[in-house]
Amino acid sequence: MNHLLLCRVLALLSVLLLGPSACVFQRRGAVDEGRAGPTPGSIPPDASDQGWQQVHHAMELRTLRLRAGATEGEVTVVRFDPAAYQLRVKYDVQHPGTVREWFEALQPLAVINGGYFDAQGRPTALVIFDGIRRGVSYEGFGGMVVINAQGQFELRSLSQQPFDENEALQQAMQSAPMLIQPGGQLAAIEDDDVDRSRRSVIARDRAGRTLLIVSRSPTFTLRELAQALHTSDLELDAALNLDGGRSTGLYLRTERASVAIDSYDRVPLVLVVEEPTGQARP
Incomplete structure (x- = not known):
């Protein structure tokens, strides 16, 4: 039978x-x-995506799946109002650390790895931390995280707004490439279909909020990640790729939640999110 x-x-x-x-x-x-299987071309329901979880007074956390063509993967996102926190660049070529080590040493609310650096730990582009300038600006490509003279967060495309040597900036850090150009346009990225890696991104949404985004698995090429972010429900106005691969890391700790994604290598450059001086809120 x-x-x-x-x-x-x-x-x-x-x-x-x-x-x-x-x-x-x-x-x-x-x-x-x-049982009904997933509709062809759709992303199966993701049990890990519980929507935005408020983890601090003006900060939210979410884990979601993104898709670009046949490629899909999970990302962790921290979203916050930049007016409610201080975003600062930290750079130490003499004492680099993993993202976890940076987090433990500084005790901020959140930290993400920064831009690119060479074998000696020197930044490959412009970095300004607490008014101190290191490196040389990219020209015609890449983007820049900025805390301007008024203390306001900006995410600039250097092809749209080149660096002005005479501009007074509190903090700045350049990286590349732009994944989404300011205004919400998908950036043109060279074909890199064989380079799948862990990814780190800083972004701004259409409401002006800042987003720290990490893919902890080597899932996306840069082009796929740009497409996935552009078509997601994150409503991004601009997104800048940070150093990825072995440098990727994201830590967050509040009374309500924590994230622990460590870098494999020590990095000399990070972005930290801190409470405004003299304030502490749950």
Whole structure:
């Protein structure tokens, strides 16, 4: 008696003796007709995405899945009102650390790895931390995280707004490439279909909030990540790629939640999110 016939006989006996029940035997690869599979081209429901969780008075946390074509993967996102916190650049070429080590040393609310650096730990582009300038600006490409003279957060595209040597900035850090150009336009990125890596991103949404985004698994190419972010429900106005791969890391700790994604390597450059001086709120 073949397997399918045996399954039908057992199902009939179970109905006669025990009432309706499902047959527990199935051919390998057979479809359970009582279950609807995902619609072709759709992302299956993600049990890990519980929506935005408020973790501080003006900060939220979310884990969600993104898709670009046939590629999909999970990202962790911290979203906050930049007017409610201080975003600062931290750079120490003499004492680099993993993102966890930076977090433990500084005790901020959140920290994410920064831009690129060479083998000696020197930044490959412009960095300004507490008014101190290091490195040389990119020209015609990449982007820049800015805390301007008024203490306001900006996320600039250097092709749209080149660095002005005469501008007074409190904090700045350049990286590349732009994934989404300011205004919400998908950036043109060279084909990199073989380079899948862990990813770190800083972004701004259409409401002006700042987002720290990390893909802890080597899932996306840069082009795929840009497409996935652009078509997501994050409503991004601009997004800048940070150093990824072994440098990727994101830590957050509040009374309500924590995130612990450590970098594999020590990094000399990070972005930290802190309470405004003299304030402490849960």
